[in-house]
Amino acid sequence: xxxxxxxxxxxxxxxxxxxxxxxxxxxxxxxxxxxxxxxxxxxxxxxxxxxxxxxxxxxxxxxxxxxxxxxxxxxxxxxxxxxxxxxxxxxxxxxxxxxxxxxxxxxxxxxxxxxxxxxxxxxxxxxxxxxxxxxxxxxxxxxxxxxxxxxxxxxxxxxxxxxxxxxxxxxxxxxxxxxxxxxxxxxxxxxxxxxxxxxxxxxxxxxxxxxxxxxxxxxxxxxxxxxxxxxxxxxxxxxxxxxxxxxxxxxxxxxxxxxxxxxxxxxxxxxxxxxxxxxxxxxxxxxxxxxxxxxxxxxxxxxxxxxxxxxxxxxxxxxxxxxxxxxxxxxxxxxxxxxxxxxxxxxxxxxxxxxxxxxxxxxxxxxxxxxxxxxxxxxxxxxxxxxxxxxxxxxxxxxxxxxxxxxxxxxxxxxxxxxxxxxxxxxxxxxxxxxxxxxxxxxxxxxxxxxxxxxxxxxxxxxxxxxxx
Numbered sequence: 036x037x038x039x040x041x042x043x044x045x046x047x048x049x050x051x052x053x054x055x056x057x058x059x060x061x062x063x064x065x066x067x068x069x070x071x072x073x074x075x076x077x078x079x080x081x082x083x084x085x086x087x088x089x090x091x092x093x094x095x096x097x098x099x100x101x102x103x104x105x106x107x108x109x110x111x112x113x114x115x116x117x118x119x120x121x122x123x124x125x126x127x128x129x130x131x132x133x134x135x136x137x138x139x140x141x142x143x144x145x146x147x148x149x150x151x152x153x154x155x156x157x158x159x160x161x162x163x164x165x166x167x168x169x170x171x172x173x174x175x176x177x178x179x180x181x182x183x184x185x186x187x188x189x190x191x192x193x194x195x196x197x198x199x200x201x202x203x204x205x206x207x208x209x210x211x212x213x214x215x216x217x218x219x220x221x222x223x224x225x226x227x228x229x230x231x232x233x234x235x236x237x238x239x240x241x242x243x244x245x246x247x248x249x250x251x252x253x254x255x256x257x258x259x260x261x262x263x264x265x266x267x268x269x270x271x272x273x274x275x276x277x278x279x280x281x282x283x284x285x286x287x288x289x290x291x292x293x294x295x296x297x298x299x300x301x302x303x304x305x306x307x308x309x310x311x312x313x314x315x316x317x318x319x320x321x322x323x324x325x326x327x328x329x330x331x332x333x334x335x336x337x338x339x340x341x342x343x344x345x346x347x348x349x350x351x352x353x354x355x356x357x358x359x360x361x362x363x364x365x366x367x368x369x370x371x372x373x374x375x376x377x378x379x380x381x382x383x384x385x386x387x388x389x390x391x392x393x394x395x396x397x398x399x400x401x402x403x404x405x406x407x408x409x410x411x412x413x414x415x416x417x418x419x420x421x422x423x424x425x426x427x428x429x430x431x432x433x434x435x436x437x438x439x440x441x442x443x444x445x446x447x448x449x450x451x452x453x454x455x456x457x458x459x460x461x462x463x464x465x466x467x468x469x470x471x472x473x474x475x476x477x478x479x480x481x482x483x484x485x486x487x488x489x490x491x492x493x494x495x496x497x498x499x500x501x502x503x504x
Contacts, residue, residue: 036066037065037066037067037068037070037073038069040066040070041070041073050074050077050079051079052070052074052079052087053087053419053420053422053423054086054088054089054281054423054424055070055088055089056089056090056091056423056424056425056426056427057088057089057090057091057427058090058091058427059090059091059094059095059098059271063088064088067087067088070087071083071084071087071088081324081327082323082324082327085280085320086279086281086284088279089279089281089423089424089425090271090279091425091426091427091428092224092235092425092426093221093224093225093427093428094426094427094428095271095272096217096220096221096224097154098267098271099217099264099268099271100154100217100264101154102263102264102266102267103213103214103260103264104154104157105263109196109203110202110203110206110207110210111157111161111207111210112190112192112196113185113196113197113199113203114160114161114164114203114207115148115149115151115160116184116185116188116190116196117171117181117184117196117199118148118160118164119148120180120181120184120185120188121146121181122146122148127178128146130174130177131167131170131174134170134171134173134174134177135167138169138170138173140166140167140169140170142166142167144163144166145163146163146164146167147159147163151191154214154217155218155221157214158210158211158214158215158217158218159218161207161210161214162211162214162215164207165204165207165208168204171199175199182198185197185198185199186198206256209254209256209257209260212257213257213260213261216242216245217242220238220241220242223238224238224425225426225428230425230426231285231399231400231421231422232281232282232285232420232421232422232423232424232425233285233286233288233289233292233399233421234425235282235285235286235425236282236283236285236286236297236300237286237300239282239304240300240303240304242268243268243272243303243304244303246264246265246268247265249261250262250265272304273305275305275309275312275313275316280316280317280320281420283297283301283317283320283321284317284321284324284420285420285423287386288413288416288417288420288421289399290385290388290390290391290399290402291390291391291392291393291397292390293386293390294318294386295390296390297314297317298310298314301313301314301317302314321382322382324416325380325381325382325412325413325416328413328415328416329412332411332412332415381410381411381412382413384409385410385413399421400421403417403418403421
């Protein structure tokens with residue numbers, strides 16, 4: 036795998052790699068180490084690859100939540116089978132809607148079936164289904180087949196679900212409350228065009244605080260889930276020596292945080308003793324990374340100055356005079372950036388300034404662009420650091436979208452039709468149209484019941500055929 040990656044990097048002309056974001060498969064640890072060795076051979080491995088390996092935050096969240104789901108897995112299984120039974124027939128769906136109307140349920144959301152391996156879809160299913168508890172109870176009186184299905188249908192684990200009870204609905208409501216925080220967090224970190232890495236540490240701290248609060252709840256089931264998830268949380272983010280230091284650096288380069296918020300949050304997460312040790316390591320890492328960029332810019336400036344001198348200066352006496360002036364200018368710039376006697380470095384001046392106020396419309400990349408003349412070295416560093424991808428979900432979805440459309444149930448679709456479906460999906464998810472295919476189920480159901488969706492697909496397919504012709 037490492038050989039394939041390095042070959043691709045050479046083919047694409049990408050020798051400078053800052054970080055590699057991957058999921059938590061153990062094979063990725065070996066791959067990243069081997070890639071790091073190759074980058075060292077090329078002389079482009081920054082800080083000896085200490086921060087090269089970035090673990091996908093969305094995958095870690097998935098592992099954490101999956102452990103929590105096991106606590107009330109039976110209730111989820113029963114709800115899933117009840118939803119599956121009703122959605123298997125248009126007649127059952129109509130009957131279920133009549134039960135909703137008789138119970139005066141005003142929710143316009145539609146029942147959706149989850150994918151058992153995707154907890155976010157499980158959350159959406161539970162969040163929707165909990166609103167129809169009364170409708171499910173009434174439907175079971177009209178259709179005895181639902182009870183028969185729950186008692187006899189063999190699930191993925193080889194057992195039947197059995198009857199839905201009031202305790203199951205209590206568990207569902209608890210689980211919805213529990214999963215909501217993780218669901219919103221996953222949405223925030225899995226975007227492809229708006230997420231900067233400075234949110235990484237803040238979100239981890241927020242999640243740690245939520246888990247600690249849940250562990251103090253009176254609700255026994257919620258408390259047990261929180262404890263189980265806290266154990267999994269500690270495996271990835273509870274041991275300071277295992278955390279990529281770049282998580283903290285990105286937060287320091289947020290002018291709303293700097294070195295005031297980060298030490299405070301570290302102590303809150305890891306305790307006084309471990310926290311103080313971690314703070315010293317983070318400060319040392321920040322200084323080392325800044326020194327790297329200073330040296331990088333000094334080498335570039337020296338090379339450029341040397342080229343200018345050799346091409347524009349002639350004569351030995353003139354060369355000595357210009358050389359002295361050039362050295363003086365370089366010294367002044369070096370003193371301003373790194374800090375000399377009585378002079379603060381860029382990093383020191385940045386950290387000494389007041390924090391930027393908290394506002395909803397704050398744009399960190401815009402802030403660094405505006406302040407680049409004052410902090411040119413830090414701005415270059417921020418450009419690299421803030422671009423770190425904290426989740427690999429967006430890239431994985433881009434590569435797997437074809438597989439989700441052309442599956443074992445739709446294996447006879449022509450290439451033109453698959454292309455049309457992917458094109459239409461991209462349009463539905465585009466920026467000007469605020470629709471999410473996975474969430475706006477009601478709107479999609481209206482399209483499915485009408486002829487608009489079919490017309491659009493027919494129009495796109497014909498357009499593609501005519502274009503190719």
